[in-house]
Amino acid sequence: MTRVAITGGFGFLGWHLACRLRAKHGIEPLRVGRDDYADPARLARSLADVDVVLHVAGVNRAHTDAEVEQGNVSLARTLVGALPADRPVDLVYANSVQAELDNAYGRGKAGAADLLADAVHARGGRFQDLLLPNIFGEHGRPHHNSFVATFVHEVACGGTPSVTNDREIPLLHAQEAAALLIAAMGDDGRTVVSGEPHSISEVAELLERTHRLYATRGEVPPLTSSFELNLFNTYRAATFPQLWPMGSQVHADQRGRLFETVRSHGGTGMAYASTTLPGQKRGEHYHLHKMERFVVVAGDAEIEVRRLLHDEVVTFRLSGDRPEFVDMPTLWVHNIRNVGDTELVTVFWSDQLLGPNDPDQYPELVAGEDLP
Incomplete structure (x- = not known):
């Protein structure tokens, strides 16, 4: 069986990824977290026997832009230093579509991709650079993972999301992102993933309608698309278990x-x-x-x-x-x-x-x- 490691394995996307590997593929991945990264020798020992690394760990919030940019490059550099030097290891990188933009986060993600690609190819491995759009899903952290996580938290607490600079944003559910990352194992190249565009105000209105129907009367809102179902499940995660029975x-x-x-x-x-x-x-x-x-x-x-x-x-x-x-x-x-x-x-x-x-x-x- 393929031995898989997930960096950022205890975070939002890492957890979804580990859940899907277990459910769909019968794989119990090695989940690498902050403690492993804090000790490079420990990280190297953890990765000594793996066949594939799914690099999900990233920095998208910090005190300064420089910390965001260098944080992602630093994570990649630490990972490169921990990869086995005597054999190939495949790597799938959970990059961002912002890597094509000139901002601190985008520059950091792009720089990390270059480091990882060079190191993996030098060892004879395959590197897949997967540029993902905005990701949402169950148990995202408000004010951290996405505006959807923030809106869900606010609505679940009885508040009203504030919409400023309304625009369409491409969205991808975390399980869909996990499926793409798993499918990319063994590939070599660069893929830009298109999310499903939804306006910020549309997401807010759907969540408010859901809360009115579900939290007050237990009524299931219209679930006429996979997006509505995924958004509903994301909302339900934020209300569990305090709303029940x-x-x-x-x-x-x-x-x-x-x-x-x-x-x-x-x-x-x-x-x-x-x-x-x-x-x-x-x-x-x-x-x-x-x-x-x-x-x-x-x-x-x-x-x-x-x-x-x-x-x-x-x-x-x-x-x-x-x-x-x-x-x-x-x-x-x-x-x-x-x-x-x-x-x-x-x-x-x-x-x-x-x-x-x-x-x-x-x-x-x-x-x-x-x-x-």
Whole structure:
């Protein structure tokens, strides 16, 4: 199996990249972080046996322009010094489309590309320079990764994004960027990636509409394009777990109780139910894109959710006595267990039909152990 290392492996794009390698390719990459970079000898030992390096680490914020420019060059220089000198190693560089512009960030990214290309080729390896547009996605840092991350944070906290200098910006979801980086392994050359153009005001309006529908009534907004779904999942990540569980409005009379589980404004989807015997558990998987809602209608349940490649487990207790639901965030492993003495009845809804060829469902235990 190909041995892959990711620099910046604990950052925003590095995490998405590691998640996709695990889900789609069964590869557990070596994730290189700040501690490794702080000790060049340690970094060299870490990279001694790898076949491919996905260089995602970068500097896009600093006190001065000079620090931004030299920061990216310095990262590349440290990486070059740590690469094995006696054998070829392929390298894919997560460059930026700004490398073609004359600004501090662009000059730094371009300079880093030149250093990396020369070093990799001198060792007989292949170097792919992938120029990426603005990237957004789940768990981006506000005021750091992108304006989308900042807007998502503000809206999730009940605020209103401020739009200045409105213009179209090419956007690419982090999982799409990860797919391109993985596909580029073994290539040699330079590729400029075009994002999907969306205006700043459009993103703000979509997020505000999403918040009005979703945070107040639990309604799923229109998901008529992959961009809308990816933006929705990015927003949902910012509201998890503090928004949950959310209650359903119950209408009761002599016949019993009536309550909605899902109201959707667009897209395809499916709702379904299950019964689970006391002590039994369902789930133990995660999704890259699929939205999934768990609604407990009878019995007592415990839902466990763990962010992929992290250790902390978030636990919810739900009861059919007070109809509640939890939406599973993308890239979080989840399960549901019957913790009561009676049969557990759960209704599920997903935004997409279960397709046997690409179910977007990857097995893993919340507890972090290997599946049998």
